[in-house]
Amino acid sequence: MPGADGQFTLDLAVARGAQRIAGVDEAGRGPLAGPVVVAAVVFGPGRTPVNGLNDSKQLNARRRETLYERIVERALAWHVVAVEVEEIDRINIFQATMLGMRRAVEGVLHVAELARIDGNALPHGLPCPAEAWIGGDARDRAIMAASILAKVSRDRMMVALHEQWPQYGFADHKGYSTPAHLSALTAHGPCPHHRRSFAPVRAASAVSAPG
Known part of the structure; x- marks a missing residue:
């Protein structure tokens, strides 16, 4: 049951007996551009298991794509959320990630x-009892699956942005602060999908602003 502030507290009996657990993970907290993407995955009893799950960072892109298709086919339920740049800049990346998780x-x-x-x-x-697992994407299958859905979904979004803004190389670095991305940011200034609340983007905005 929720407390007076509306927040659920963890019922240990629920945690021990739960069979339908929503694993939740994000992709894209650190990049300078693009949304932060959060996924939730529930595997239920009696569902065909997905073999080969792991933290998405430990898998190559082809393997993630293969597992993505298996997860969405075999999960009892799944949901992917993108929190866009405007919201990230308005409430900060941590709060945007928490919002996406909710x-x-x-x-x-x-x-x-x-x-x-x-x-x-x-x-x-x-809206339900919950627990935080440090390193959960290496320990829990549902969290592993969520990390894969979030990563694949975000990578696809960044490839799509590359079609519109090819000068930044989003398809290659997915918005992370690689030397190539920083160089492009300096040369062209930020595009509408850059996070202006992040210091390197603010610096590039100042350089590219008319004097």
Whole structure:
């Protein structure tokens, strides 16, 4: 049951007995451009297992794409949320990630008994009992699956942005602060999909602004 502030507290009995656990993870907290993407995945009893799951960072792109298709086919429920640059800049990247996690959990609430979130913090206002797992993307299959959905979804978004803004090389670095990206940012200034609340983007904005 939720407390007075609307926040659920973890019922250990629920945690021990839960079979429909929503694993939650994000991709894209660190980049200078593009959304932060959060996924929630629920595997239920009796579903065909997905073999080969791992932290998305430990898998190559081809393997992630293969597992993505298996996850969305075999999961009891899944939901992917993108929190766009405007919201990141307005509330900061940490709060935007927490917001995305809450929205992702809400998308699987019809089946989830418990949310298990990668990291050491729980979003405020979660609609079900939840626990934070540090290093969860290497320990829990549902979190691993969520990390794969989030990573593949975000990479696809960045490839699509590359079609519109090829000068930045988004298809290659996915918005992270590589030397090539920083060089392009200096040369061209930021595009509408750059996070202006991030210091390198602010610096490039100052350089590219008319004097």
